[in-house]
Amino acid sequence: MKIRRFLTRRLTFIIPLLVGIVFFTFMLVRLGGQDPVEMLAGPTATQGQIDRIEQELGLDQPLLTQFGIYLMNVAQGDLGKSWISTRPVLDDILARLPVTLELLFLGIGLGALVGIPAGMRGAAHPNGWFDQIARAISLLGFSIPTYWLGLVLLFVFFYLLGWAPPGIGRISMMVIPPPTVTGSYLVDSIIAGDWEATRSALGHLVLPVVSIAIISAAPIIKQTRAIAVEIYSGDAVRYAKACGLPDRQVRKIVMRNATVPILTFVGTEITGLVGTASLIEFVFAWGGLGQYGLNAIVNGDFAAVQGYVLALALFSVVVFLVVDLLVVLLEPRNVDAT
Amino acid sequence: MTLLAIDNLETDFVSRTLDDEIRVAHALNKVSFEVNRGEIVGLVGETGAGKSLTAQSVLGLLRAPARVVGGEAVFDGRDLLTLPPAEMNELRGYEIGLVVQNPRTSLDPLCRIGDQLVRMQRAHRPVNGRVARKKAVDMLAAVGIPEPERRMRAWPHELSGGMAQRVLMAMALINEPRLLIADEPTTGLDVTVQAAILDLLRQIVLERSMGALIITHDLGVVAHYCERVAVMFAGSIVEEGTVDAVFETPSHPYTRALLSATPERLKLGSGRQLGGPPPDLYNLPIGCHYRDRCERVRDICTTPPPATDLGEGHRVQCHFAKDLEGQPL
Numbered sequence: 225m226k227i228r229r230f231l232t233r234r235l236t237f238i239i240p241l242l243v244g245i246v247f248f249t250f251m252l253v254r255l256g257g258q259d260p261v262e263m264l265a266g267p268t269a270t271q272g273q274i275d276r277i278e279q280e281l282g283l284d285q286p287l288l289t290q291f292g293i294y295l296m297n298v299a300q301g302d303l304g305k306s307w308i309s310t311r312p313v314l315d316d317i318l319a320r321l322p323v324t325l326e327l328l329f330l331g332i333g334l335g336a337l338v339g340i341p342a343g344m345r346g347a348a349h350p351n352g353w354f355d356q357i358a359r360a361i362s363l364l365g366f367s368i369p370t371y372w373l374g375l376v377l378l379f380v381f382f383y384l385l386g387w388a389p390p391g392i393g394r395i396s397m398m399v400i401p402p403p404t405v406t407g408s409y410l411v412d413s414i415i416a417g418d419w420e421a422t423r424s425a426l427g428h429l430v431l432p433v434v435s436i437a438i439i440s441a442a443p444i445i446k447q448t449r450a451i452a453v454e455i456y457s458g459d460a461v462r463y464a465k466a467c468g469l470p471d472r473q474v475r476k477i478v479m480r481n482a483t484v485p486i487l488t489f490v491g492t493e494i495t496g497l498v499g500t501a502s503l504i505e506f507v508f509a510w511g512g513l514g515q516y517g518l519n520a521i522v523n524g525d526f527a528a529v530q531g532y533v534l535a536l537a538l539f540s541v542v543v544f545l546v547v548d549l550l551v552v553l554l555e556p557r558n559v560d561a562t
Numbered sequence: 563m564t565l566l567a568i569d570n571l572e573t574d575f576v577s578r579t580l581d582d583e584i585r586v587a588h589a590l591n592k593v594s595f596e597v598n599r600g601e602i603v604g605l606v607g608e609t610g611a612g613k614s615l616t617a618q619s620v621l622g623l624l625r626a627p628a629r630v631v632g633g634e635a636v637f638d639g640r641d642l643l644t645l646p647p648a649e650m651n652e653l654r655g656y657e658i659g660l661v662v663q664n665p666r667t668s669l670d671p672l673c674r675i676g677d678q679l680v681r682m683q684r685a686h687r688p689v690n691g692r693v694a695r696k697k698a699v700d701m702l703a704a705v706g707i708p709e710p711e712r713r714m715r716a717w718p719h720e721l722s723g724g725m726a727q728r729v730l731m732a733m734a735l736i737n738e739p740r741l742l743i744a745d746e747p748t749t750g751l752d753v754t755v756q757a758a759i760l761d762l763l764r765q766i767v768l769e770r771s772m773g774a775l776i777i778t779h780d781l782g783v784v785a786h787y788c789e790r791v792a793v794m795f796a797g798s799i800v801e802e803g804t805v806d807a808v809f810e811t812p813s814h815p816y817t818r819a820l821l822s823a824t825p826e827r828l829k830l831g832s833g834r835q836l837g838g839p840p841p842d843l844y845n846l847p848i849g850c851h852y853r854d855r856c857e858r859v860r861d862i863c864t865t866p867p868p869a870t871d872l873g874e875g876h877r878v879q880c881h882f883a884k885d886l887e888g889q890p891l
Contacts, residue, residue, distance in 0.1 A: 463668035466623055467733065468654035469685045480672050556672065556717045 230552055238541055246298060249533040250291050258524035260307055304527030313531035316516060321535065322407030324512035328501050330429060331436025332494055339441035340486060343448025344479065347456055358445055365442025370500050374435045374507035381431060388431050391508040396424040432508045439500055440493055451485045452478055484555050491547030495540040565741050565773035566597040571633035573619045587843035589615055589628065591798040597773040602764060604784035605777045607794030610840045613777045617743050622650040656686040659734030663746035665726035669718035675729055676714030682733055701732040706762055724755035735766060742767060742774040760787050781820060785809055793817045796841050796851040803876030813878045813887040815856045822891045858882055
């Protein structure tokens with residue numbers, strides 16, 4: 225009952241939020257000073273050709289009329305056509321989204337899998353040897369530029385050691401990709417039972433996933449440690465110790481009490497790391513949504529940029545919704561407040 | 563029968579200044595007192611006197627930079643101060659129950675009351691789940707919580723301050739400890755709730771012939787609920803004895819000042835406000851620590867005051883204890 229009320233309230237807010245986002249990206253893209261007509265027509269085009277292209281693209285209409293048309297189309301699920309790929313933007317995005325999500329979730333999943341226990345352990349013995357090492361690694365992760373990390377990993381593990389496949393694409397060119405079900409080669413090849421493709425997809429995932437894991441683990445370690453240290457020094461844990469609860473149980477209490485703040489933090493991390501993942505996609509020629517978006521921005525591909533931003537906004541909204549829903553479920557005190 | 567005998571307990575704060583100098587504060591100075599079965603001892607003193615620190619030292623709950631540097635605290639033939647952490651953990655919450663002063667923040671916010679009471683039992687002995695729950699319900703009823711069955715499912719944030727304090731008492735008592743330490747158990751509760759909680763505490767302690775140590779700065783609480791009292795000042799026990807002896811013939815200038823500073827006396831005009839800040843623990847006055855604030859200070863006060871025994875366990879640390887005994891406030 226409470227959950228349903230929470231969901232209704234949250235979902236009704238999403239529509240005006242998305243309209244606002246659509247409006248702002250629409251205007252920003254058009255006020256950005258890029259002229260797609262010029263780019264499409266090329267330097268030798270005549271004025272007549274230019275006018276025709278402008279008319280075809282609808283760019284001769286007043287700005288607000290353009291926006292109205294776009295909004296109507298978006299509401300019907302039509303995000304327009306990419307001027308570069310000439311395919312519907314929605315199809316482009318749907319094909320690339322799983323590719324990016326696979327990379328993002330595996331990367332952050334690995335980062336959290338390492339970062340959360342490391343932060344917790346550090347907080348259990350602040351300034352102990354483990355804590356010192358974990359914090360040093362965290363600082364390192366903060367200071368390394370994303371693209372540089374990807375390049376260094378490629379240099380060492382592909383060029384020098386030859387352990388990793390080259391940073392081109394998501395599967396070896398010698399391997400036939402599995403039939404598309406989800407869009408993720410890893411999942412699809414497992415579904416198809418094609419172990420050669422699975423091995424190749426997994427091999428190609430390692431370096432980009434590790435890059436994102438390192439970048440995301442740094443703040444996760446730091447934040448988890450800060451959250452846990454505060455809980456350790458709080459009344460509840462001091463009282464638990466005074467009650468003679470064994471260390472294992474005290475750690476469990478800390479973990480349980482840290483879950484909600486850590487979850488909230490990782491949620492914001494996921495949305496924030498989409499941008500970082502784009503750079504990693506670039507380095508590894510991943511062909512996901514991030515790379516698509518960057519290309520669209522560089523080439524003034526208006527519809528594609530708008531679609532890309534809208535997709536990211538929708539993604540963030542969904543992530544926050546899921547996180548908040550989990551928080552409501554996990555946190556007895558919030559249930560009444562929603 | 564003596565339950566807990568604290569003897570010459572000394573606790574220091576050791577810290578390092580920015581200039582890398584090591585500074586030592588003697589937070590507890592040769593603290594000695596006893597808690598016997600079937601009695602409640604009050605530990606009183608102003609903020610910073612070391613009351614809570616005494617309890618934390620005894621229970622092994624000190625956090626850096628505080629550490630015990632001397633003395634012993636014998637409970638059940640064992641010195642708690644040198645007990646290995648695992649054995650100390652066994653005693654805490656099992657043989658020694660603790661009631662703390664922030665009941666609402668001390669309970670685990672993400673665990674139902676009933677589950678916390680069960681967890682408390684299971685932390686120390688393997689207990690059958692149904693037996694443990696039954697005992698938890700009985701304990702909640704015993705500390706005066708209405709509808710205990712239903713309260714078992716309550717979350718800590720759903721309890722009022724008074725209710726939470728009762729739950730904390732149930733937590734402290736559920737393993738039937740022999741000693742109860744209550745650190746400011748009623749601070750922050752309104753007066754009627756406070757009286758109800760303390761009445762209950764006293765009743766349970768006497769019924770089960772436990773011993774209890776109540777830490778408070780409320781002299782009224784001591785007068786009403788304790789058999790004996792120890793008065794602390796700047797980390798030392800300056801006066802100790804039965805409540806009757808200490809309240810009727812207070813013989814340390816600090817105790818006398820405390821007793822004359824009650825609201826009733828101040829209103830009547832016969833009281834005096836307590837003057838002066840607590841002394842700097844890093845720089846205690848040589849001799850008597852109270853001398854900077856004492857109105858009877860003499861030259862002799864630069865030498866350590868002797869422990870004067872006025873009979874029947876009434877001990878006072880003052881050069882003038884005998885002169886002050888029986889003087890009107």
